[in-house]
Amino acid sequence: xxxxxxxxxxxxxxxxxxxxxxxxxxxxxxxxxxxxxxxxxxxxxxxxxxxxxxxxxxxxxxxxxxxxxxxxxxxxxxxxxxxxxxxxxxxxxxxxxxxxxxxxxxxxxxxxxxxxxxxxxxxxxxxxxxxxxxxxxxxxxxxxxxxxxxxxxxxxxxxxxxxxxxxxxxxxxxxxxxxxxxxxxxxxxxxxxxxxxxxxxxxxxxxxxxxxxxxxxxxxxxxxxxxxxxxxxxxxxxxxxxxxxxxxxxxxxxxxxxxxxxxxxxxxxxxxxxxxxxxxxxxxxxxxxxxxxxxxxxxxxxxxxxxxxxxxxxxxxxxxxxxxxxxxxxxxxxxxxxxxxxxxxxxxxxxxxxxxxxxxxxxxxxxxxxxxxxxxxxxxxxxxxxxxxx
Numbered sequence: 328x329x330x331x332x333x334x335x336x337x338x339x340x341x342x343x344x345x346x347x348x349x350x351x352x353x354x355x356x357x358x359x360x361x362x363x364x365x366x367x368x369x370x371x372x373x374x375x376x377x378x379x380x381x382x383x384x385x386x387x388x389x390x391x392x393x394x395x396x397x398x399x400x401x402x403x404x405x406x407x408x409x410x411x412x413x414x415x416x417x418x419x420x421x422x423x424x425x426x427x428x429x430x431x432x433x434x435x436x437x438x439x440x441x442x443x444x445x446x447x448x449x450x451x452x453x454x455x456x457x458x459x460x461x462x463x464x465x466x467x468x469x470x471x472x473x474x475x476x477x478x479x480x481x482x483x484x485x486x487x488x489x490x491x492x493x494x495x496x497x498x499x500x501x502x503x504x505x506x507x508x509x510x511x512x513x514x515x516x517x518x519x520x521x522x523x524x525x526x527x528x529x530x531x532x533x534x535x536x537x538x539x540x541x542x543x544x545x546x547x548x549x550x551x552x553x554x555x556x557x558x559x560x561x562x563x564x565x566x567x568x569x570x571x572x573x574x575x576x577x578x579x580x581x582x583x584x585x586x587x588x589x590x591x592x593x594x595x596x597x598x599x600x601x602x603x604x605x606x607x608x609x610x611x612x613x614x615x616x617x618x619x620x621x622x623x624x625x626x627x628x629x630x631x632x633x634x635x636x637x638x639x640x641x642x643x644x645x646x647x648x649x650x651x652x653x654x655x656x657x658x659x660x661x662x663x664x665x666x667x668x669x670x671x672x673x674x675x676x677x678x679x680x681x682x683x684x685x686x687x688x689x690x691x692x693x694x695x696x697x698x699x700x701x702x703x704x705x706x707x708x709x710x711x712x713x714x715x716x717x
Contacts, residue, residue: 328423329617330471330598333624335433336370338715339631342465343433344456346440346474350417357413357525357532358610361401361702363617364408369710372426373407379422381414382526386694391516391680396688401698411702413526416613430715436465441474444483444595450636451484451594468636469627472597473616476583476604481597490585491661494669496542497607498535499578502570504528508563516671516680520560523607534580534607535560538672542579550574582606584657584664591642598623598645603653606660608668609701615656621708622648628712652705659700 331343359381367373387399401409427433438459445453445464453466472480481488504526515522525532535557537545545553554568571577586603590596599616606612623645630637667681680688687693 328420328427330473330620330624331433331435332370332423332427332430333621333710333712334628334631335427335430336714337624337628337632337712338430338432339628340432341434342467343427343435344439344441344454344465345435345437348438350420352417357415357527358613359412359414359419360611360614361404361406361409361411362704362707363614364410364412365406365703365707366617366621366710368407370426375426376422377408379414379418381412381418382528383408383410383412385410387411389514389516389680389684391684392518394680396680396684397691398684398687398694399697399701400691400694401702403695404698404702406703409702411610415527441479444470444480446594449593451592454480468594468631468634470595471623472595472601473599473620474601476585476600478597478601480595481587481601484592484595484597486590486592486597487588488585489588490583491657493582493584493606493661494539494664495672496537496539496582497580498533498537498542498545499580500533500535500571500576501527501530502533502557502564502567503530505563505567515560517560519672520556521668521671522557522560524561531564533557533561536668536672538669539582546574553577580607584660586653586657590646591639593639594636596623596627596642596645598649602646602649603657605657606664608660608663609656611656611701611704615652615704618652618704618706618708619645619649621710625708625711648706655700655705 328343331341335341364373367376385401386397388395388397401411403409424435428435436458440457441454442457443455444451445455451470453464454470456463456465470480472478474480515524521536523534550571550573554571557568558565583604584606587597590602598619600612602619605615626641626644626648627637630641687697
């Protein structure tokens with residue numbers, strides 16, 4: 328959607344395919360990072376964007392049993408909006424659609440599921456798409472695979488996936504929120520329980536972390552035992568765990584961290600989770616994908632504007648541009664999985680905060696480091712594509 332907006336505002340004809348009938352998917356993330364606010368500022372859309380209902384958070388705290396540690400402080404970032412916005416992704420996507428639809432070269436097809444790539448003379452030239460009217464073909468000078476961690480596009484193109492071992496999964500659920508509840512917490516490490524809670528005003532969207540493959544064992548212990556686990560992680564939820572009425576209210580999100588060895592083949596480029604699946608740690612996946620989109624627009628725009636088919640040399644430039652940022656963030660996530668999260672889930676492990684977090688808690692200036700990595704990323708992108716007047 329973001330790449331579609333950037334190219335369409337420059338006069339490039341774009342078709343965006345969305346397989347669902349709407350954007351309302353509860354498992355999509357909520358975080359809008361300072362890097363994305365800055366892009367909205369560069370596009371001249373920030374004031375309008377801020378009208379979309381959201382919450383703004385400039386500091387994040389982690390709780391280790393009775394110890395609270397402030398570990399991220401975004402207030403020192405020199406950007407238009409040094410905060411993380413909590414905005415349901417369906418609202419974000421609707422905003423991008425509204426802005427992109429102002430340009431006549433932007434076309435959005437809902438309920439349109441890409442099922443295969445079309446190849447001619449070794450080059451990808453389009454997609455086979457299932458719609459409610461039947462199967463159609465969509466032809467393009469360049470196909471962008473942005474269909475997530477289980478990408479059909481990358482699978483059909485035969486692109487090699489390199490996976491990092493991930494020891495955790497996440498259970499995704501919601502519990503009602505009361506005005507007296509504490510504020511936004513980046514993570515609650517209580518005993519051997521770990522839960523992240525996203526404030527959606529009327530309810531908490533909870534990510535309860537479990538060991539990889541451990542969901543069936545939790546289910547076998549029974550729903551009441553699981554409710555008790557939630558109360559151990561967040562005692563103030565004690566009177567509301569009945570909101571979880573059955574296992575249908577709990578969704579298993581399998582956590583993956585991987586990347587494509589090569590993000591492209593002739594006529595096709597993958598970006599976002601299709602190129603590098605991210606863990607929920609730091610909530611950076613959405614914003615990293617948006618950075619990919621900006622880089623792709625900047626590099627591919629001139630060729631597309633001249634109605635030339637971008638060659639693999641340009642596609643390689645996009646991968647080269649975004650590889651360092653991806654490796655750094657994924658490295659951080661793997662470290663958090665292996666050195667903090669999985670140890671916390673081990674009953675025999677110490678629940679004392681790790682040394683580097685204690686140092687961040689003692690020396691406020693150190694909070695600027697995770698603030699920059701999470702808030703802006705290693706290589707922030709800037710809009711370089713022009714706007715063609717409507």
